[in-house]
Amino acid sequence: MQRSANRMKTIYGLIFLLSLLLLSACATDTRSHHEISEIRINDDFIIVTTTAKDTPSSLAAEYLNDPSKEWVISEFNHIKTLTPGQKLIIPLFPFNKSGLKPGGYQTVPVLAYYSFSENKPNKVSITQGNFKAQMKYLKENNYHVITLDQLLDFLDYKEQIPEKSVVITFDDGWSSAYDFAFPILKEYGFPATFFIYTDFIGGGKAMSWKQIKELSEAGFDIQCQTKTHRNLATLKKKESFKEYFNSLEMEISYPKKLIEKKLNKECKCLAYPYGLTNNLVIAMLKKHGYRAAFTVDKKSNPFFIDKYKISEVTKVT
């Protein structure tokens, strides 16, 4: 009996130790520590006290349901890193949609790339090495590459974007952009928009529809740069006004329908060939349901810019 009692004691002791070991794994938890110091203010803010395990991304995931919105927390609190015990305010609404400050306002540069060359860059091409170096620069200097939709929401005064935001675009539809830029963009996780003129697609140095579909399925934005890349702003030699008007109608309506049919996604923006436009073109874009259009200029874009004259910064080499 005595031996049996001793054996039971040993078994209980072992079970006790085992249960302690298992429960010790539950000693810490990523969410629990916030609940004890979390305060909600009118559904607009949450105040939390950070712990050693927190990062802006983890807090953004927890409170804003999107880890990529870590900049909202960093920018509101004017911080770059977290220290445990820090009191942070997490705003639950866009607190500065226009990026206005006492001394000025936020602007967004739109970088425009065209084709790529292996070694020497020329007027409209860039080498893969230079492109990679530029992407690296953006990453290392805390730039946020935003999508076209984010840019449009900013210009529509709907959504806030990070202070150091930038948009990447590719004009024309060169196959070299697919060959050289696509892998680098994937590597850095940067979104981008490809403006294509549809008559070019499938030609010698152009991307194929298969490649364009691949880009689209990978999350890249495909938008329009007319049908033939004609100068939309002026009449051709010996072209009558009526012929010009019919040509504009074709250049603006046809590629939109084609892109939407091929990719089953909305085509809502246009890049003007040579960056040139006029009132008639803009009026026609609006009639056909385009939401915005891009010129070529060296200006960066504030929220109040005319959405049919968004500037692309060109000659990025």
Place this chain on the structure above:
Amino acid sequence: MKKLFNIYLLLIVLFFFTGCTGVRGFLGTIADKLSKKPSTKEPGHTKALPASYYLEKALEYEKNDELQTALFYMQIAGTLNPDSTKIPEKIASLKSTIDHKARQHFTTGVEFCKKRRFKDARKQFLTTLRYAPNHKGALDYLKNRLHPKEYLNYKVKENDTLKDISKKFYKDSSKDFLIAYFNNLKTGEEPVSGTILELPLLGSEFNRPPINIPFELIKAENLLKEKRYREVLDVSEKILEYDRLNKKASDLKNVSCYQIGMELSRQEKYPEVMEMFKKVSPEYQGVEEAIQQATNKELFKAKNLLKQKQYEQVFAVAGKILDYDKSNKAAKDLINTSFCKQGKNLIIRKNYTEALNVLSRADPQYDCVKKTISDVYKAKKKQAEVHYLNGVKHFLNEELQSAIKEWEKALALNPEHKKAKININNARSLLEKLEKVK
């Protein structure tokens, strides 16, 4: 011992089925029940986040003119310290400052827009939006009204056809298809009278003007060298009729209007000066100063007229200034001062009705106007009293008819004069009795 074993077993089973969260929740519930702690999410119970810290932050932002951020922080401080009476007061005061500043900048922006100073207007609207991010008016100006339009609106008149409108607007009746296209009219469909059409603005390259624009530009430049400004204006306006966006023609028009305006200013022809300066782009260097100088001259003239008590002329001169600059305070002051002085003169002349007529044309917000109107009523009452006493004197001298006349005058000036009313009735009944006795 067996009981203890059962608890261990329960914990282990719980762990396997629900993981750490379940165990933590289970233990937490027991712990909470044992300690009976209040909910940790109640702001009043936390000591980790002092309201004073957020209030200090709010004041710092307020000092830096970042009022919206200051308001955010103040609201946080208010939530953390719900018993404070000062914080709600500060929040109310800050909200009022924000409203006031936003309104002030928006009004200034609208004024700049009216003067076509669009860059200055944009600055004001941006500041408005910084103070009040949901200010719809400022946003509308920034996003829509400050951008050049691609269209002009045209209200269709009776018997207008698309070809007529096209001819009128584009100087080319064959562009009727363009109007139909942008206004969703079917082939052969004519617009209904009263409809507002949108007509896209076209550059000169799409209008074939009956004039040779490069030639006309050279002609205008040569005329400018010879200082023949009226002719420069005629030529540049002719070019702009066909090519609204021609920059050289706009520049020539600005120079010629400015020079003609300066000449008219020397001749002291104020309305003509202002008409000419209004044609000049507000961005043209020196035009704002020239307008100010011309206006100052007119104000000086009006002030002298006021000194000479020539009030009607003051109204004419200052009124013209207001025709061109509705918010000109100095001109408004002169007009209202004139009304007051006229009113005072009429009080001295005991012409109270006319005094009130004159003052009814003045701005009742002016202190001097308020005071003069009050003086008229005081003077009327005083004069009524004089007539009343005169009536009493006549009554005592048994001059009943004269007494009634005086009391009637008193009543006319002060209809509330009870004694005058009573005395008139008494005097009249006395007169009736006397008539019967006779």
